[in-house]
Amino acid sequence: METFVSKVNSIMWSLPMVVILLLIGVYFTIRMGAPQLRLIRDMVGQLFHGGTSSAGISSFQSFSMALGGRIGVANIAGVAVAIHLGGPGALFWMWITAILGAPVAIAESSLAQLYKHKVGGEYRGGPAYYILEGLGRHWRWLAVAYAAATVFATTLTGPQIQANAVTAATTEAWGLDPLWVGIGMAVLFCVVVFGGMHRVGRVAGYVVTVMAAAYILVGVLVVAIMWQQVPAMFGLIFSSAFAAESAYAGMLGAAISWGVRRAIYSTEIGTGSGAQASAAANVSHPVKQGLAQGFSAYIDTLFVCTVTGLMILATNSFNVVGPDEKTPIVTHLPGVEEGPAFTQIAIDSVLPHFGPPMVAVAVFLFAFTTLLSFAFYAETNLAYLIPNLTVQGVAITLARLLLACSMVFGATQTSAFSWGLADLGVGLYTWVNILALVLLSGMAIKLVKDYDRQRKAGEDPVFDPAVLGIENAPLWSQIHAEYRRTGDADAAMDHVADHAPDTREMPVITPEMRRQD
Structure with missing residues (x-):
């Protein structure tokens, strides 16, 4: 099984994916006018605007939920793996991926906001929704493929590496039994996740903010x-x-490949995962949440991943193998497996007896918030796949339980196998989302230009889908109509969130789709 997963990943994560993702980032950077630099002030400011409602969560909570998915074991164990397999230069390519990837995050999160729906009283959205409604009914197969792949990855393959890293770190720190650590995580996960989206948003907001700050x-x-x-x-x-x-010498390909690969896993740029959390936010313009999510790529890689990499390199707490992933090139830690141990040893070499427990706590909290985000992503895609609310509720409950079981199983597996499964799951839905982003790039650019137009006019942007000729964004049509009536964007958003009926038992079908039928 491990050999099969490795071979599939070598194809799925080959040079074409790396090149395509970087080129998409360059394209959006040029066409959007370098928003990752030009709109940094708006990125930060948006984190503190927008409130919660019965249907949605605040911009900051959505940002934190997505950041909870982004800040995980990849920021500690993943960086160590990147250095181990790609050398110190892999860190540079992680930076490049974050900078070029920020506009990609803006694009996919803005699209998720544009085509969001109210389902079961809560806002839902993401790639599965914007693929169908942005591209048309003949692309339904692609939307279903994304939703199915995401459910598979977030309930089966992704949770395993999170639990595995936690057990590796806690074993190093306190010698805890991996099985019982996995069971404990699963029980705690169920207590939190069965509290609903708002509880997930609150927990992610508190935990990510405090732990990321302490770790940095x-x-x-x-x-x-x-x-x-x-x-x-x-x-x-x-x-x-x-x-x-x-x-x-001879490791240029490995440095680029592993730097980009681990940055994609860490930031989720191009995968569409963060876009699903973005759709839940209560904001007055789709690009506002896009900017918040673009900023999360900076926090994730330019801050958290960089801190990990600098600690490891400054203290020589790493080993490097050649492109064949077997031949030792640099060995500073004989017999130490790549992963959380690199970071634990790095901290411990400077702050004796502090490294192992500090990293163990950080890995646990980062992994736990990632698992909460996985649950939300699985629910969002099940809501897309299963329109019937009764059946949907049963499926969501089963998905949560399956996710918890995956934690227990992953806690007892090897690190290499767990990382392989995680890469497999992410790779499946990333390829689907890459195609969707290419096809919907024009709409994403139009959204940013509409935001820029209102900002240049001195206005606080409020989105009107009619300006861009969009007919299948019912929530935004209602929000803008209410805004025209009251002149208060916040009141308009709250009114629609609280009083608008569900907009989807099936996705809204455009006039063009009706003509095709």
Whole structure:
């Protein structure tokens, strides 16, 4: 099984995916006018606007929920794996992926907001929704493929690496039994997730904010103590990124591949995962939430992943293997498996006895919020696949229980097998979303330009789908109609969230689709 998964991943995560994703990022950067730089102020400001409602959550809660999915074991264990398999230069390519990927996150999250629906009294959306309604009924198969692949990944393959990393870290710190750690995580997960979307949003908001801040502070402290190593460390990152360092000659492909691969897994850029959390936000313009999600890529990679990488490199707490993934090139930690242990040893070498427990707690909390986000993503796609609310409710309950069981199973597996399964699941729905983003790129660009037009006019953007000739965005039509009546965007959003009927037992069908029938 492990050999099969490895072969499939070598095809799925080959050079074409890396090149296509980076090219999409370049394209959006040019056509949107470099929003990842030009609109940074709006990105930050949007995190503190927009309130909760009966149907939706605040922009910050949505941001935190998506960030909970992004900040996970990939920020600690994933960075270590990237350095181990791609060398120190992999960190540079993670940075490039985050910078070029931010406009991709803006695009997919804005599209999710545009085509969101009210289902069972809550806002739902994401790639499955915007594929069908943005491209038409003849693309229904692609929407179903995305939804099915996401349910598979978030309930079966993804949870395993989260639990596996937690058990690796807790075993290193306290010698806890992996099986009981997995069972404990599963029980705690069920307690939280059965509380509904609003509880998930609150938990993710509190946990991610506090833990990410604490982890970054510890990382900055470690790097500050090792300040004399910093110039040489950055020199090593940049030189090995292009295989200019003699020790890493011949590893250019590995540096790029593993840097981009782990950055995609960490940030979820291009996968459409964060877009599903974005659809739940209560905002007055789709691009507002797109900007918030674009900023999450910076926090995830440029802050959290970078802190991990700098700690590992500054303290020489890493091993590197060649492109064959077997031949040792650099061995600073003989016998130590790549993963959380690299980071634990890095911190412990500077702050004795603090590294193992600190990283164990961080990995647990990061993994747990990722698991909560997985539950939300699975529910969103089941809501798409199963319109009948009664059957849908049963399916969601089963999915939550299956996710919990996957944690227990993953807790006892090897790290290599768990990472392989995780990459398989992410790769399946990422390829689908990449195709959708290419086909819907024009609409995403129009949304950003509409936002820019209102900002230049000195207005707080409120979206009117009629301006762009969009006829199948019923929630936005209602919000804008209410805004015209009251002149208050917040009141209009709250009114529609609280009083609008469900907009979907099946997705809205455009006049064009009716003509096709």
